[in-house]
Amino acid sequence: MRTTVTLDPDVEEILRARMREQGLSFKEAVNDAIRRSAAGTARAAPFATAPAAMGRSRVNLDRALQLAGALEDDDLLRRMRAGA
Template sequence: MRFPLVQRYDLRVQTTITLTAAAEHAVRTLMADRGLSFEEAINAAILESENLAPFETPVHRLGESRVSLDRALAIADELADESIAS
């Protein structure tokens, strides 16, 4: 009896990441709370982030502008130049 050749691939990928102090603290807290290894905590955090609600910014109607915005960038440049010169 012959069995077909089955190929297995190890999907583990090793890489180096740099965490901010806040991110490391969050991972270490997750490790302590759930009894996870560092690797398991990183994977859990990544997978849980997929379930977050999308970030939305409220939009407010500001009405008509009180000044002409045709030259807004030019005026901003002039004001910046004046502040540098003073």
């Protein structure tokens, strides 16, 4: 079937990149994208981050909210004294 389709610029970029990377024609890239979407295989992989060791904490994290409150209070007092 032959038809005319107007693509948004970002969609065109995606198709052109797929054409370059996989050596596909425009027709093949469009058909492949539509098939993948219809089959539900176009979903991106779930986002995941790898944990990194940051050394031992110097703050007791059990009292993190108390510490945050104290820091906020100190900052508020400093601004009040400065007249801000």
